[in-house]
Amino acid sequence: MTNKFYVTTPIYYVNDKPHIGSAYTTVVADALARANRLRGVPTMFLTGTDENSQKNVEAAQKAGAAGKILSEADFRSYLDEMATIWQRTWKELGISFDDFIRTTEERHRKAVDRFWRAVSKSGDIYKDSYESLYCVGCEEFKTPFAIKDSHCPLHPNQELQLVKEENYFFRASAYKDELLKLYHDHPEFIQPVSRMNEVRSYVKDAFEDFSISREAKHLSCGIPVPDDDSQRIYVWFDALINYLSAVGYGTDDKLFKKWWPATLHLVGKDIIKFHCALWPTMIMSAAKSDPLLQNEDGSPMLPERIFAHGFFTIDGQKISKSLDNAVDPLDLAKEYPFDAVRYFLLREIPFGEDGDFSKTRLAERYNTDLGNTLGNLVNRAISMSRKYFNNQVPNTNVQNTMTALPETSWAGSEGMDTLWQSVDQYIEATRLDLALETIWTGENCSLISANKYVEETKPFKLAKDNLEQAGIVLYTLLEACRQYAWMIEPIMPNIAEEIIRQLGQDPKKERKQGIKVLKTWGGLKPGSELPEPKILFPRNS
């Protein structure tokens, strides 16, 4: 692994505001970014908007007054407005993106220009007259192979359009073998495995050259082809390059060298072909003529990993506007602390699989996992300490708290180390669901174990006849809570900080000490003040 973490989400079309699906991708990226930052890894987290699409034009048209012709300025202000909405939504949801790229920005245009010229110099762009069936739904030309009953299988009720025009083509097919070799040599390149298989068979059977431009007269947006103003770059060819332009390709070589290649592209399962097949071949080609895209040995600098996550249904049904079941993440944030929604999204769905979103289930998880198990543990530990130890963390010898009291199942500070190891391992594997599961119900020092430890030792009784032991147990619980807070920080940043504050510590100061210190047993100072606890997750009926 490299010593930096550059993670991306897809750039989103701005034909609508964010819904729970795009929020999911973005929350996953955010949690991974936070986890890496916490671990001291230099992190770049990129998200943004895809603005050069005909779909956006249509949306802008609809948003405007009926019958009014959309002017260039109208479109631009629509894009600005939507981009603002997306950015604001992410901020309200606590998304810690480091950069937000818009494909209408100058820096992107420059990157695309440089990239196109590089591919062209490599001899992989040619002009050809093209007559083919075009699916407006997919925004792509369909090969005969991909057509069923003279319709696109993805959009069977939409007529395919017969388009005949001069276009530029990208010689992707020239890289087919190199691509297959990449899959073979780097099985981790595409995850989960099922997607790798899907992509591989697509490349083997149906991978052809891509048409990468459209005649400008058909489009009211798009980046002009370098040196040919009559053509506009096809939206996908332009969009993928955002991952380069955001880190300085074409504008800032030094910055680019710092961040590229991307560590991880997070994508939805619907766009894997573009990311897993087209994108690497684009780079392979450009790299031949652009040293900036080459590794030291001259090989192309490809992204390290692409992870395709699944889709949500809402109460078992596909997200659809006609059913009006699209869930607005901002609405959810009104009903629950958004940390709770983040927890739900990341805990509920095995990463990479499809999953279901239901408010009932969210309420259940909120009350049980969060309120009963975590919130209650923090609350009872602090309350008892305050009650029996003068509103302080028991002033006990930390050494004595590293092992459990006899005849209990608590695994001690070693168990806590083991828990950290599992958590780190799962985060590394992008399995946040498993990381959370382990923290909650695992063998070693999970939240459940901690609650059990209370039952086994009964500190509320010990306080009466063995105050020293009571102190040991309570210190153990408080210190465990401190560590739990840091374990869940990437997933629930606000709650984590709140727990730290309730333990009488300053989250910012603690964070500065670095992960190694945070993980070390005994970070909580014996005898320090404990403020009155507040309910972390008020029960919701």
Add this chain to the structure above:
RNA sequence: CGCGGGGUAGAGCAGUUGGCAGCUCGCCAGGCCCAUAACCUGGAGGUCGUGGGUUCAAGUCCCACCCCCGCAACCA
């Protein structure tokens, strides 16, 4: 021969490299009283879709079959 997902306790779901079938909710019984009617223990409840096969051992691998869900547009 379209594509994809799935069939595991009443409900919702986990089950990495095959090794005594788990989690949450609900239900029953008990304990506890520090805490958010929260916490802990025990119990009932599963022929892991069906039929074959490989293996000392299969929910997990192989083969066949059955059933369910999504695939106009909006849409990750």
